[in-house]
Amino acid sequence: MTEAEVSLRLAMCLSARNDVNQPIRVSIDGAHVQIEDREIFPLRDFMAENGWGILNTDDWRGKYTKDGCRPLEIHSRPGEGDVTAKLSNEKFLRVESKKGPLSRSTNSVEYPLIREAIGQLMTIPKLSDGDLLSIAVPDSERFQELANRWREAPLIKKVGLRILLVNRGGKVDGLTTLGIGLM
Numbered sequence: 692m693t694e695a696e697v698s699l700r701l702a703m704c705l706s707a708r709n710d711v712n713q714p715i716r717v718s719i720d721g722a723h724v725q726i727e728d729r730e731i732f733p734l735r736d737f738m739a740e741n742g743w744g745i746l747n748t749d750d751w752r753g754k755y756t757k758d759g760c761r762p763l764e765i766h767s768r769p770g771e772g773d774v775t776a777k778l779s780n781e782k783f784l785r786v787e788s789k790k791g792p793l794s795r796s797t798n799s800v801e802y803p804l805i806r807e808a809i810g811q812l813m814t815i816p817k818l819s820d821g822d823l824l825s826i827a828v829p830d831s832e833r834f835q836e837l838a839n840r841w842r843e844a845p846l847i848k849k850v851g852l853r854i855l856l857v858n859r860g861g862k863v864d865g866l867t868t869l870g871i872g873l874m
Contacts, residue, residue, distance in 0.1 A: 693723065695734060698774050741757075785822050793831050813850075
């Protein structure tokens with residue numbers, strides 16, 4: 692699953708919840724969508740296939756809407772987090788997403804990917820007291836093993852870092868650790 696898909700599926704899940712306020716912002720690096728004339732991830736098609744329409748633009752960036760859901764603002768500004776949203780409990784969700792295989796890899800690529808996300812969150816330049824720092828990765832067997840083990844690591848718990856597992860069926864494991872209800 693690509694990083695863009697992980698971020699978008701998480702944002703779609705959040706957009707349907709009553710305990711998440713708008714706007715929900717998704718930052719996607721342009722190189723994850725297109726490099727020169729080569730399409731890497733068909734973002735507009737992906738959004739359309741999932742029932743989302745874009746307002747007033749021919750670009751893949753912009754405001755996407757879907758009946759019954761909060762709008763998604765997709766942009767490519769760096770340094771804001773891959774997915775950000777204000778929660779109804781007045782906290783601010785800041786997520787770093789990572790790509791990854793959906794089946795167990797032979798080279799354990801999941802381990803360095805999740806550690807990279809931890810490093811990114813631990814080195815962000817600005818943090819507010821109400822920020823909930825989270826990592827979103829594909830929901831696979833190996834990522835589940837790592838998430839279950841690392842959610843209990845003393846420093847992860849002390850910092851309050853959350854690990855979210857995103858699947859293609861629209862479910863996100865780990866949202867209850869955000870204090871925003873059950874999925």
